Amino acid sequence: MTTLAVALFAAGIAVVLVSGTAALRFRRVYDRLHFLTPGTTLGAPLIGLALGLENGWSLATALILFTCFLLVVTGAVMAAATGRVAAQREGLLARESPE
Amino acid sequence: MNPWLLGTIVLLAGGFPLSLWMASRGSPVDRMVGLELAGVVTTLSMLGFSQAVGQTSYLIVPLVAALLSFAGALVFTRLLAPRG
Numbered sequence: 001m002t003t004l005a006v007a008l009f010a011a012g013i014a015v016v017l018v019s020g021t022a023a024l025r026f027r028r029v030y031d032r033l034h035f036l037t038p039g040t041t042l043g044a045p046l047i048g049l050a051l052g053l054e055n056g057w058s059l060a061t062a063l064i065l066f067t068c069f070l071l072v073v074t075g076a077v078m079a080a081a082t083g084r085v086a087a088q089r090e091g092l093l094a095r096e097s098p099e
Numbered sequence: 100m101n102p103w104l105l106g107t108i109v110l111l112a113g114g115f116p117l118s119l120w121m122a123s124r125g126s127p128v129d130r131m132v133g134l135e136l137a138g139v140v141t142t143l144s145m146l147g148f149s150q151a152v153g154q155t156s157y158l159i160v161p162l163v164a165a166l167l168s169f170a171g172a173l174v175f176t177r178l179l180a181p182r183g
Binding site: 012 | 109172173
């Protein structure tokens, strides 16, 4: 179980680092947001799964999985909010949208 | 050194300079993207560190960090929005 957990942990770290490096190569904020999304939607669950496998069914696992769930949900919301602000500042979107 | 601590160091050493670089260049919205990456890297690093040292009580820190970085990002989007 430990080998699988460590492999998942390494995969999660690799996803976060690769997505960050890919985001750095692009200048437009939309491209950066696009390439950063896998870090939260794939990297965080992989790391949470790895730590959960290592700890077994326990309160610590529940807390780890809840934290990773928060990262997945809030990462998507933050990316959407950032993209919306960028579009408003560039005049691509109405200032009062979607209110 | 156990694999959890090694992974945490790799994540922190590789991800944090990336986010600092992004957070220090470009327009304010570009910088905010770097700040969001820094929040994710920090939260995941603290999860790994808690596992590395075997202290489950430390898990409250990444939980609070995830919530606070989300709230902070929303505040920044509010402040960076153009005013009419």
